[in-house]
Amino acid sequence: MSAAYSAVHNNSCLPFIHTWVIKEFQHFCDKQNLLHFIISEPFNSPAPNDSNNNIKLEYTWRLVADIENIGEDFSLYMYIVALQTDFEREKELNDRISTFRFKVFKNQIHGNMNSFEEFIMFNQNSFTHRTKFGIKNAHGGKLCKINQLFPNNDTSISTNIIIRVHINELEKSQNDFKNNINNSSLFSYSLEQFFNNPHFSDVTFTFDCGSELKASRLVLAAKSTYFMNMFTGEWTESNQSKIAIKGVKYEYYKAMIYYFYNGSLDSGLNFDALMGLFSEADMCQIEDLIVIVANKIVEMISNENWHEILLMGWQSNNNYLKKAGLKFVHENWLNIKNTENMKFIIENLNVEWMEELMSISKTNFYRRA
Known part of the structure; x- marks a missing residue:
């Protein structure tokens, strides 16, 4: 009752x-x-x-x-x-x-x-x-x-x-959220001087490439419920001082942890690094970071990468990336409909995604007619 x-x-x-x-x-x-x-x-x-x-x-x-x-x-x-x-x-x-x-x-x-x-x-x-x-x-x-x-x-x-x-x-809008997210963080000032600093770290992440990354459980848990659950729940990692991160590039994970400490993205991230960072943020459900990285990715959309953005939007169920990709298809249909990137997208579609893509192609057909 x-x-x-x-x-x-x-x-x-x-x-x-x-x-x-x-x-x-x-x-x-x-x-x-x-x-x-x-x-x-x-x-x-x-x-x-x-x-x-x-x-x-x-x-x-x-x-x-x-x-x-x-x-x-x-x-x-x-x-x-x-x-x-x-x-x-x-x-x-x-x-x-x-x-x-x-x-x-x-x-x-x-x-x-x-x-x-x-x-x-x-x-x-x-x-x-x-x-x-x-x-x-x-x-x-x-x-x-x-x-x-x-x-x-x-x-x-x-x-x-x-x-x-x-x-x-x-x-807040996407941009408002991106610009103001740090105001709601537990630590509103930069902790960059403590990033990957062994004197202020109590956990070490190891990677397939042999690299290591040191961090503070307090900082990670304060910034993310994913890490809060990792360190306080029933996870195997909760009592480990070394945690192996399998199948993830060191650069992507480092960029995520850097964001926790600095409150902003590393300015040197290219498109591939941003896509990898987005995947990690999505998997770990770091909502503010998802929004910020998605904005950066969409700013870089082009003939060379639109298919990756669209597929990422579908796979992660992220409407912002998906709509940006579909908008690009709609506006550039004649230039991209016969490209290898379009072939790549079609080969990776499920029924629902195919319907969305077909609706875009039909819209362009009737518009030309």
């Missing part, structure tokens, strides 16, 4: 807050009848208005409590799920960039005692995430072990779990 309520402040700078209460949580933790997923009812939060039609929009979400069994330990994980709205479906949007902050509490009634306690979530700070739609793309992390919720493993204690999620949508 669960209950929920929401609150939104008139001041748009303050977050929307939704509270989900899972009552009698102890019943879900009975190992004889363990229910792994507990899913909240859908709830809505304010979304940026459609400036073209002045329509008031909302985003739809669900929260998920997941009890996972890792070895002999049962642990509680919390996730947020983005549900695609009719407006997003109409606009062919596949994800949304949002900021989140979780607060989780437990309320226990044991005899005449009534206790209320806050639990430290995987990341108490607000974090930005590109949330794709659907439960398989839920974003979150580990809260605690189940036995931490119940003294002496006594699951007969009446226990309510209260989850509060703060959601504050990013209404």
Whole structure:
């Protein structure tokens, strides 16, 4: 049994807050009848208005409590799920960039005692995430072990779990986000003097080429929820001082870590390096870096590389790269339709991508007619 309520402040700078209460949580933790997923009812939060039609929009979400069994330990994980709205479906949007902050509490009634306690979530700070739609793309992390919720493993204690999620949508444009992202960072000043500095590092990344890169866990975790989860979760790497990075070029990973320390990109990155950096940022879900690198890549689009940008947009589900690639095809169709790059794209298409490309070619055909 669960209950929920929401609150939104008139001041748009303050977050929307939704509270989900899972009552009698102890019943879900009975190992004889363990229910792994507990899913909240859908709830809505304010979304940026459609400036073209002045329509008031909302985003739809669900929260998920997941009890996972890792070895002999049962642990509680919390996730947020983005549900695609009719407006997003109409606009062919596949994800949304949002900021989140979780607060989780437990309320226990044991005899005449009534206790209320806050639990430290995987990341108490607000974090930005590109949330794709659907439960398989839920974003979150580990809260605690189940036995931490119940003294002496006594699951007969009446226990309510209260989850509060703060959601504050990013209404900035790509360029605004790129120019102002450092203002929201934990470290707003450059740490370049500490980059790859062994005196201020406690983890070393090794690469297939034999190169090594030193970094601070604190800096990486502060800049990225991916690294926060790596160093604080159940990952093998969480307790390792040396972490092997397989199948990734040293230059790409170095550029990502450099960004964490300096707050800006290395000015010497060429197109190939930017594409490699984009792949790493996308895999690690470094949302601010994804936006900045995508902007740089699009600025360099040409007859020689448009096919790589378009394919990357499709493969990473990045609308900014995809639309830039399709726009280039539309505007340069006669010059590129019979090229090796077009042949390369066609050989790598799936049905959905083929339909998008065909719609561009048909538009050009009718335009010429």
